[in-house]
Amino acid sequence: MASVNFTPNIQRHVACPATQARGSTVREVLENVFAENPPARSYVLDDQGGLRKHMTIFVDGRAINDRTRLSDPVGLASTIYVFQALSGG
Protein backbone atom coordinates (compact mmCIF):
# COMPACT_ATOMS: atom_id res chain seq x y z
CA MET A 1 0.00 0.00 0.00
CA ALA A 2 1.10 3.56 -0.65
CA SER A 3 1.80 5.95 2.19
CA VAL A 4 -0.16 9.21 1.99
CA ASN A 5 0.82 12.38 3.84
CA PHE A 6 -1.00 15.71 3.88
CA THR A 7 0.29 19.24 4.33
CA PRO A 8 0.18 20.42 7.94
CA ASN A 9 -1.69 23.54 6.77
CA ILE A 10 -4.79 21.55 5.87
CA GLN A 11 -5.06 20.10 9.37
CA ARG A 12 -6.38 23.41 10.76
CA HIS A 13 -9.48 23.00 8.65
CA VAL A 14 -10.00 19.25 8.41
CA ALA A 15 -8.22 16.29 10.00
CA CYS A 16 -6.03 14.51 7.44
CA PRO A 17 -3.80 12.11 9.34
CA ALA A 18 -1.05 10.25 7.51
CA THR A 19 -2.45 7.00 6.22
CA GLN A 20 -1.92 4.10 3.84
CA ALA A 21 -4.17 3.22 0.93
CA ARG A 22 -4.31 0.86 -2.03
CA GLY A 23 -4.31 1.93 -5.67
CA SER A 24 -2.22 1.89 -8.84
CA THR A 25 -2.83 5.55 -9.68
CA VAL A 26 -3.03 8.75 -7.66
CA ARG A 27 -6.78 8.82 -8.32
CA GLU A 28 -7.31 5.31 -6.98
CA VAL A 29 -5.23 5.94 -3.88
CA LEU A 30 -6.95 9.25 -3.07
CA GLU A 31 -10.43 7.84 -3.66
CA ASN A 32 -9.64 5.14 -1.12
CA VAL A 33 -8.35 7.75 1.33
CA PHE A 34 -11.45 9.93 0.89
CA ALA A 35 -13.75 6.92 1.24
CA GLU A 36 -12.41 6.68 4.78
CA ASN A 37 -12.30 10.47 5.30
CA PRO A 38 -15.08 12.10 3.19
CA PRO A 39 -14.78 15.65 4.61
CA ALA A 40 -11.19 15.90 3.32
CA ARG A 41 -12.17 15.40 -0.33
CA SER A 42 -13.31 18.94 -1.16
CA TYR A 43 -10.21 20.43 0.45
CA VAL A 44 -7.99 18.65 -2.08
CA LEU A 45 -10.18 18.17 -5.18
CA ASP A 46 -12.32 20.74 -6.98
CA ASP A 47 -15.95 20.37 -8.15
CA GLN A 48 -14.85 18.38 -11.21
CA GLY A 49 -12.62 16.03 -9.24
CA GLY A 50 -9.38 17.58 -10.41
CA LEU A 51 -6.60 18.73 -8.11
CA ARG A 52 -7.33 22.19 -6.71
CA LYS A 53 -5.53 24.96 -8.53
CA HIS A 54 -3.03 25.78 -5.84
CA MET A 55 -2.47 22.24 -4.57
CA THR A 56 0.27 19.89 -5.70
CA ILE A 57 0.96 16.19 -5.23
CA PHE A 58 4.32 14.45 -5.19
CA VAL A 59 4.74 10.72 -5.77
CA ASP A 60 8.11 9.44 -4.65
CA GLY A 61 9.53 12.92 -4.90
CA ARG A 62 8.12 13.84 -8.34
CA ALA A 63 5.27 16.25 -8.93
CA ILE A 64 2.42 14.59 -10.76
CA ASN A 65 1.76 15.46 -14.41
CA ASP A 66 -1.96 14.79 -14.66
CA ARG A 67 -3.77 17.22 -12.38
CA THR A 68 -7.13 16.52 -14.00
CA ARG A 69 -7.47 12.74 -14.08
CA LEU A 70 -4.77 12.02 -11.49
CA SER A 71 -3.59 9.12 -13.61
CA ASP A 72 0.06 9.19 -12.55
CA PRO A 73 1.14 5.68 -11.50
CA VAL A 74 1.69 4.72 -7.89
CA GLY A 75 3.81 1.77 -6.77
CA LEU A 76 3.10 -0.61 -3.94
CA ALA A 77 5.67 1.11 -1.74
CA SER A 78 5.19 4.66 -3.02
CA THR A 79 5.04 7.69 -0.77
CA ILE A 80 2.56 10.42 -1.69
CA TYR A 81 2.66 13.97 -0.36
CA VAL A 82 -0.37 16.27 -0.80
CA PHE A 83 0.88 19.83 -0.47
CA GLN A 84 -0.33 23.32 -1.17
CA ALA A 85 1.65 25.48 -3.56
CA LEU A 86 3.13 28.76 -2.44
CA SER A 87 1.10 30.59 -5.07
CA GLY A 88 -2.46 31.70 -4.67
CA GLY A 89 -2.55 32.42 -0.96
Next chain:
Amino acid sequence: MSDKILVSTRKGLFHVARKSGAWGIDHVDFLGDNVSLTLSDPRSGKSYAALDHGHFGVKLHRSTDAGWEEIAAPVYPKKPEGLEEKDMWGRELQWSTARIWSFAAGGADEPGVIWCGTQPGGLFRSTNHGDSWEIIGALWHHPLRGKWMGGGADLPGLHSICVDPRDSKHVTIAVSTGGVWFTGDGGESWSQRGEGMRADHWPPEQMHDPIAQDVHCLVQCLGAPQRFWIQHHNGIFVSSDGARNFTEITGVAPSVFGFPVVVHPREPDTAWFVPEIKDEKRIPRDGELVVNRTRDGGRTFQTLTKGLPQSHAYDVVYRHALALDAGGERLAFGSTTGGLWVSETQGDSWTCVSHTLPPVYAVRFV
Protein backbone atom coordinates in the same frame (compact mmCIF):
# COMPACT_ATOMS: atom_id res chain seq x y z
CA MET B 1 -34.67 46.81 15.67
CA SER B 2 -31.63 44.61 15.48
CA ASP B 3 -28.86 44.75 18.09
CA LYS B 4 -26.51 42.35 16.32
CA ILE B 5 -24.43 42.59 13.17
CA LEU B 6 -22.29 40.00 11.39
CA VAL B 7 -19.27 41.53 9.68
CA SER B 8 -17.51 39.31 7.13
CA THR B 9 -13.88 40.24 6.64
CA ARG B 10 -10.68 39.04 5.00
CA LYS B 11 -9.54 37.77 8.39
CA GLY B 12 -12.59 36.49 10.19
CA LEU B 13 -16.24 36.92 11.10
CA PHE B 14 -16.77 39.72 13.59
CA HIS B 15 -19.85 39.68 15.81
CA VAL B 16 -20.82 43.27 16.59
CA ALA B 17 -23.45 43.94 19.25
CA ARG B 18 -25.22 46.82 20.93
CA LYS B 19 -24.81 46.62 24.69
CA SER B 20 -25.83 49.29 27.16
CA GLY B 21 -26.48 51.62 24.26
CA ALA B 22 -23.04 51.25 22.68
CA TRP B 23 -21.93 49.22 19.68
CA GLY B 24 -18.78 47.10 19.99
CA ILE B 25 -17.08 43.93 18.84
CA ASP B 26 -18.43 41.08 20.92
CA HIS B 27 -16.35 38.21 19.58
CA VAL B 28 -14.71 36.83 16.44
CA ASP B 29 -15.21 33.50 14.70
CA PHE B 30 -12.96 31.98 12.01
CA LEU B 31 -10.19 34.38 13.00
CA GLY B 32 -7.59 34.52 10.25
CA ASP B 33 -9.88 33.04 7.61
CA ASN B 34 -11.46 34.79 4.63
CA VAL B 35 -15.21 35.13 5.22
CA SER B 36 -16.98 36.37 2.10
CA LEU B 37 -20.63 36.55 3.20
CA THR B 38 -23.20 35.51 5.79
CA LEU B 39 -26.92 34.89 5.86
CA SER B 40 -29.06 34.98 8.98
CA ASP B 41 -32.31 33.14 8.29
CA PRO B 42 -35.10 34.64 10.39
CA ARG B 43 -37.28 31.55 9.81
CA SER B 44 -34.89 29.10 11.46
CA GLY B 45 -32.68 31.40 13.51
CA LYS B 46 -29.66 29.80 11.82
CA SER B 47 -26.77 31.74 10.39
CA TYR B 48 -24.63 30.69 7.46
CA ALA B 49 -21.05 31.76 6.80
CA ALA B 50 -19.23 31.36 3.49
CA LEU B 51 -15.47 30.91 3.78
CA ASP B 52 -12.86 31.02 1.07
CA HIS B 53 -9.83 29.00 2.09
CA GLY B 54 -7.91 29.82 -1.08
CA HIS B 55 -5.85 26.68 -1.71
CA PHE B 56 -8.48 24.49 -0.09
CA GLY B 57 -11.56 25.96 -1.73
CA VAL B 58 -14.86 27.53 -0.74
CA LYS B 59 -16.60 26.14 2.34
CA LEU B 60 -19.90 26.76 4.06
CA HIS B 61 -20.65 26.71 7.79
CA ARG B 62 -23.98 26.81 9.65
CA SER B 63 -24.48 28.01 13.19
CA THR B 64 -25.34 25.57 15.96
CA ASP B 65 -26.12 26.03 19.63
CA ALA B 66 -22.43 25.40 20.33
CA GLY B 67 -20.84 27.36 17.47
CA TRP B 68 -20.53 26.35 13.82
CA GLU B 69 -20.62 23.17 11.78
CA GLU B 70 -19.27 22.73 8.29
CA ILE B 71 -22.01 21.78 5.84
CA ALA B 72 -22.05 21.03 2.14
CA ALA B 73 -20.93 23.83 -0.15
CA PRO B 74 -22.50 24.24 -3.59
CA VAL B 75 -20.79 21.98 -6.12
CA TYR B 76 -21.10 22.42 -9.87
CA PRO B 77 -22.29 19.48 -11.96
CA LYS B 78 -19.87 17.38 -13.94
CA LYS B 79 -18.80 19.25 -17.05
CA PRO B 80 -19.80 17.24 -20.13
CA GLU B 81 -16.89 15.43 -21.73
CA GLY B 82 -15.59 17.39 -24.69
CA LEU B 83 -17.45 20.60 -23.87
CA GLU B 84 -15.22 23.59 -24.47
CA GLU B 85 -16.33 26.74 -22.71
CA LYS B 86 -14.06 29.75 -22.57
CA ASP B 87 -14.25 32.76 -20.32
CA MET B 88 -13.87 36.30 -21.63
CA TRP B 89 -10.09 35.91 -21.56
CA GLY B 90 -10.15 32.78 -23.70
CA ARG B 91 -9.33 30.53 -20.78
CA GLU B 92 -11.24 27.36 -20.05
CA LEU B 93 -14.19 28.22 -17.79
CA GLN B 94 -13.98 26.03 -14.73
CA TRP B 95 -17.28 24.58 -13.53
CA SER B 96 -16.26 24.95 -9.92
CA THR B 97 -17.37 27.24 -7.11
CA ALA B 98 -14.86 30.07 -7.01
CA ARG B 99 -16.77 32.24 -4.53
CA ILE B 100 -20.07 32.29 -2.71
CA TRP B 101 -21.37 35.74 -3.55
CA SER B 102 -25.06 35.88 -2.57
CA PHE B 103 -27.51 34.28 -0.20
CA ALA B 104 -31.26 34.60 0.21
CA ALA B 105 -33.71 32.84 2.45
CA GLY B 106 -36.70 31.36 0.65
CA GLY B 107 -40.25 32.42 1.43
CA ALA B 108 -42.16 31.74 4.60
CA ASP B 109 -43.95 28.89 2.83
CA GLU B 110 -40.62 27.20 1.99
CA PRO B 111 -38.94 26.93 5.40
CA GLY B 112 -35.87 24.95 4.35
CA VAL B 113 -35.19 26.77 1.11
CA ILE B 114 -32.03 28.84 0.76
CA TRP B 115 -30.72 30.34 -2.45
CA CYS B 116 -27.00 30.79 -3.08
CA GLY B 117 -25.30 32.64 -5.93
CA THR B 118 -21.71 32.04 -6.89
CA GLN B 119 -18.86 32.89 -9.18
CA PRO B 120 -18.64 31.78 -11.98
CA GLY B 121 -22.39 32.45 -12.15
CA GLY B 122 -24.13 29.33 -10.90
CA LEU B 123 -27.29 29.70 -8.82
CA PHE B 124 -27.91 26.96 -6.26
CA ARG B 125 -30.86 26.07 -4.04
CA SER B 126 -31.04 24.02 -0.90
CA THR B 127 -34.37 22.68 0.33
CA ASN B 128 -32.96 21.37 3.62
CA HIS B 129 -31.30 24.33 5.35
CA GLY B 130 -28.03 23.81 3.48
CA ASP B 131 -27.53 20.10 4.05
CA SER B 132 -27.31 19.70 0.28
CA TRP B 133 -27.45 21.95 -2.80
CA GLU B 134 -28.62 21.65 -6.38
CA ILE B 135 -27.62 23.93 -9.20
CA ILE B 136 -30.50 25.65 -10.99
CA GLY B 137 -29.90 23.93 -14.30
CA ALA B 138 -32.32 26.03 -16.35
CA LEU B 139 -30.24 29.12 -15.61
CA TRP B 140 -26.78 27.52 -15.82
CA HIS B 141 -27.65 25.86 -19.13
CA HIS B 142 -29.48 28.88 -20.52
CA PRO B 143 -28.14 29.57 -24.03
CA LEU B 144 -27.48 33.22 -23.17
CA ARG B 145 -25.46 32.42 -20.03
CA GLY B 146 -22.38 32.20 -22.22
CA LYS B 147 -22.60 35.97 -22.73
CA TRP B 148 -22.09 36.66 -19.02
CA MET B 149 -18.67 38.06 -18.21
CA GLY B 150 -16.56 39.09 -15.31
CA GLY B 151 -17.08 42.61 -14.03
CA GLY B 152 -14.23 43.67 -11.78
CA ALA B 153 -13.61 40.01 -10.96
CA ASP B 154 -12.41 37.66 -13.67
CA LEU B 155 -15.54 35.52 -13.51
CA PRO B 156 -19.24 36.38 -13.71
CA GLY B 157 -20.67 36.84 -10.22
CA LEU B 158 -24.30 36.18 -9.27
CA HIS B 159 -24.46 38.70 -6.46
CA SER B 160 -28.13 39.59 -5.84
CA ILE B 161 -31.12 37.32 -5.18
CA CYS B 162 -34.57 38.80 -4.47
CA VAL B 163 -37.33 36.40 -3.42
CA ASP B 164 -40.72 38.04 -3.97
CA PRO B 165 -42.61 38.25 -0.66
CA ARG B 166 -45.90 37.72 -2.53
CA ASP B 167 -44.82 34.49 -4.24
CA SER B 168 -41.73 32.50 -3.27
CA LYS B 169 -41.42 31.09 -6.78
CA HIS B 170 -40.87 34.56 -8.18
CA VAL B 171 -37.14 35.20 -7.88
CA THR B 172 -35.17 38.02 -9.47
CA ILE B 173 -31.40 37.86 -9.64
CA ALA B 174 -28.59 40.04 -10.95
CA VAL B 175 -25.20 39.20 -12.40
CA SER B 176 -22.05 41.22 -12.85
CA THR B 177 -22.01 41.21 -15.78
CA GLY B 178 -25.16 39.66 -17.19
CA GLY B 179 -27.93 41.99 -16.10
CA VAL B 180 -31.20 41.05 -14.40
CA TRP B 181 -32.98 37.68 -14.70
CA PHE B 182 -36.38 36.48 -13.48
CA THR B 183 -38.06 33.17 -12.81
CA GLY B 184 -41.78 32.88 -12.12
CA ASP B 185 -41.72 29.15 -11.46
CA GLY B 186 -39.12 28.63 -8.76
CA GLY B 187 -36.20 28.35 -11.16
CA GLU B 188 -37.63 26.02 -13.82
CA SER B 189 -37.41 28.73 -16.48
CA TRP B 190 -35.69 32.12 -16.71
CA SER B 191 -36.03 35.25 -18.77
CA GLN B 192 -33.96 38.40 -19.04
CA ARG B 193 -35.36 41.56 -17.52
CA GLY B 194 -33.88 44.98 -16.96
CA GLU B 195 -34.63 47.13 -19.96
CA GLY B 196 -33.58 50.74 -19.75
CA MET B 197 -30.10 50.42 -18.30
CA ARG B 198 -27.05 51.81 -20.01
CA ALA B 199 -23.53 50.38 -20.20
CA ASP B 200 -21.47 53.21 -21.59
CA HIS B 201 -18.25 51.20 -21.58
CA TRP B 202 -19.66 49.16 -24.51
CA PRO B 203 -19.97 50.03 -28.21
CA PRO B 204 -23.27 51.68 -29.17
CA GLU B 205 -24.76 48.40 -30.43
CA GLN B 206 -24.38 46.72 -27.03
CA MET B 207 -24.80 49.72 -24.74
CA HIS B 208 -28.48 49.15 -24.03
CA ASP B 209 -28.51 45.36 -24.28
CA PRO B 210 -29.91 44.07 -20.97
CA ILE B 211 -27.37 41.23 -20.85
CA ALA B 212 -24.43 43.65 -21.14
CA GLN B 213 -25.37 45.50 -17.96
CA ASP B 214 -22.97 45.54 -15.03
CA VAL B 215 -25.42 45.59 -12.16
CA HIS B 216 -23.47 46.03 -8.94
CA CYS B 217 -26.37 45.44 -6.57
CA LEU B 218 -30.13 44.79 -6.92
CA VAL B 219 -32.66 45.14 -4.10
CA GLN B 220 -36.45 44.76 -3.90
CA CYS B 221 -38.77 46.62 -1.52
CA LEU B 222 -40.54 44.02 0.62
CA GLY B 223 -43.55 46.26 1.25
CA ALA B 224 -43.91 47.30 -2.40
CA PRO B 225 -42.35 44.45 -4.38
CA GLN B 226 -42.81 46.07 -7.77
CA ARG B 227 -40.10 48.53 -6.75
CA PHE B 228 -36.48 47.57 -7.41
CA TRP B 229 -33.36 49.70 -7.01
CA ILE B 230 -30.07 49.09 -8.76
CA GLN B 231 -26.61 50.43 -8.13
CA HIS B 232 -25.05 49.94 -11.54
CA HIS B 233 -21.58 50.50 -12.92
CA ASN B 234 -22.99 53.49 -14.77
CA GLY B 235 -25.18 54.88 -12.06
CA ILE B 236 -28.44 54.48 -10.20
CA PHE B 237 -31.54 52.91 -11.76
CA VAL B 238 -35.05 52.38 -10.36
CA SER B 239 -37.93 50.19 -11.51
CA SER B 240 -41.59 50.37 -10.58
CA ASP B 241 -42.76 47.41 -12.66
CA GLY B 242 -41.02 44.39 -11.18
CA ALA B 243 -37.59 44.99 -12.72
CA ARG B 244 -38.92 44.89 -16.30
CA ASN B 245 -38.00 48.49 -17.04
CA PHE B 246 -35.59 50.81 -15.28
CA THR B 247 -35.21 54.56 -15.25
CA GLU B 248 -31.84 56.18 -14.76
CA ILE B 249 -31.37 58.63 -11.91
CA THR B 250 -28.90 61.31 -12.94
CA GLY B 251 -27.28 64.39 -11.49
CA VAL B 252 -26.64 62.95 -8.04
CA ALA B 253 -23.80 64.56 -6.10
CA PRO B 254 -21.07 63.67 -5.33
CA SER B 255 -21.33 60.69 -7.69
CA VAL B 256 -23.74 58.09 -9.05
CA PHE B 257 -21.05 55.39 -8.95
CA GLY B 258 -20.86 52.90 -6.13
CA PHE B 259 -21.45 49.28 -5.24
CA PRO B 260 -24.19 48.84 -2.59
CA VAL B 261 -27.81 49.91 -2.32
CA VAL B 262 -30.42 49.16 0.34
CA VAL B 263 -34.12 49.99 0.23
CA HIS B 264 -36.46 50.61 3.13
CA PRO B 265 -38.68 47.57 3.78
CA ARG B 266 -41.92 49.61 3.73
CA GLU B 267 -41.07 52.85 1.94
CA PRO B 268 -40.16 52.08 -1.68
CA ASP B 269 -39.01 55.63 -2.36
CA THR B 270 -36.39 55.50 0.41
CA ALA B 271 -32.99 54.03 -0.48
CA TRP B 272 -29.35 54.48 0.52
CA PHE B 273 -26.13 54.43 -1.51
CA VAL B 274 -22.41 54.94 -0.86
CA PRO B 275 -21.06 57.08 -3.72
CA GLU B 276 -17.49 57.04 -4.99
CA ILE B 277 -15.48 58.39 -7.85
CA LYS B 278 -16.16 56.13 -10.81
CA ASP B 279 -14.05 53.17 -11.83
CA GLU B 280 -11.01 55.15 -12.86
CA LYS B 281 -10.24 55.64 -9.16
CA ARG B 282 -12.87 54.03 -6.88
CA ILE B 283 -12.36 56.19 -3.82
CA PRO B 284 -14.62 58.67 -2.06
CA ARG B 285 -14.68 62.06 -3.75
CA ASP B 286 -12.25 64.51 -2.14
CA GLY B 287 -11.48 61.95 0.57
CA GLU B 288 -14.90 62.53 2.13
CA LEU B 289 -16.81 59.38 3.05
CA VAL B 290 -20.55 59.96 2.64
CA VAL B 291 -23.82 58.07 2.36
CA ASN B 292 -26.53 59.23 -0.04
CA ARG B 293 -30.22 58.85 0.82
CA THR B 294 -33.31 59.52 -1.20
CA ARG B 295 -36.78 59.65 0.29
CA ASP B 296 -38.65 60.54 -2.87
CA GLY B 297 -37.78 57.82 -5.34
CA GLY B 298 -34.61 59.47 -6.57
CA ARG B 299 -35.84 63.00 -7.29
CA THR B 300 -33.64 64.40 -4.52
CA PHE B 301 -30.84 63.04 -2.37
CA GLN B 302 -29.43 63.99 1.01
CA THR B 303 -25.69 63.54 1.41
CA LEU B 304 -25.16 62.26 4.94
CA THR B 305 -21.84 63.01 6.61
CA LYS B 306 -22.35 63.37 10.36
CA GLY B 307 -19.97 61.00 12.14
CA LEU B 308 -18.20 59.92 8.94
CA PRO B 309 -14.58 60.91 8.16
CA GLN B 310 -14.46 63.98 5.92
CA SER B 311 -10.74 64.17 5.27
CA HIS B 312 -8.36 61.68 3.65
CA ALA B 313 -10.85 58.83 3.79
CA TYR B 314 -10.22 56.19 1.13
CA ASP B 315 -12.81 53.67 2.19
CA VAL B 316 -14.44 51.60 -0.53
CA VAL B 317 -17.72 49.93 0.44
CA TYR B 318 -18.41 46.69 -1.39
CA ARG B 319 -21.86 45.66 -2.65
CA HIS B 320 -22.67 43.50 0.37
CA ALA B 321 -21.08 45.80 2.95
CA LEU B 322 -24.04 48.17 3.48
CA ALA B 323 -26.95 46.80 5.53
CA LEU B 324 -30.33 47.97 6.76
CA ASP B 325 -32.09 46.23 9.62
CA ALA B 326 -35.52 44.66 9.21
CA GLY B 327 -37.16 47.62 10.91
CA GLY B 328 -35.72 50.08 8.44
CA GLU B 329 -34.17 52.29 11.11
CA ARG B 330 -30.61 51.07 11.62
CA LEU B 331 -27.89 51.03 9.01
CA ALA B 332 -24.36 49.71 9.10
CA PHE B 333 -21.53 49.62 6.61
CA GLY B 334 -17.93 48.43 6.49
CA SER B 335 -15.06 49.38 4.22
CA THR B 336 -12.04 47.96 2.49
CA THR B 337 -9.82 49.88 4.86
CA GLY B 338 -11.36 48.30 7.94
CA GLY B 339 -13.88 50.93 8.99
CA LEU B 340 -17.26 50.01 10.42
CA TRP B 341 -20.02 52.56 11.07
CA VAL B 342 -23.53 52.20 12.50
CA SER B 343 -26.47 54.61 12.32
CA GLU B 344 -29.58 54.39 14.47
CA THR B 345 -31.19 57.34 12.67
CA GLN B 346 -31.57 56.13 9.08
CA GLY B 347 -28.20 57.66 8.30
CA ASP B 348 -28.67 61.13 9.80
CA SER B 349 -25.70 60.43 12.08
CA TRP B 350 -23.13 57.66 12.31
CA THR B 351 -20.97 56.08 15.03
CA CYS B 352 -17.63 54.48 14.23
CA VAL B 353 -17.44 51.00 15.73
CA SER B 354 -13.88 50.36 14.51
CA HIS B 355 -11.44 51.66 11.95
CA THR B 356 -8.93 48.84 12.38
CA LEU B 357 -10.83 45.81 11.11
CA PRO B 358 -9.52 43.67 8.27
CA PRO B 359 -10.96 44.55 4.85
CA VAL B 360 -14.75 44.23 5.13
CA TYR B 361 -16.57 42.17 2.51
CA ALA B 362 -20.09 42.03 3.90
CA VAL B 363 -22.23 43.46 6.69
CA ARG B 364 -25.52 41.90 7.75
CA PHE B 365 -27.90 42.57 10.64
CA VAL B 366 -28.96 39.44 12.52
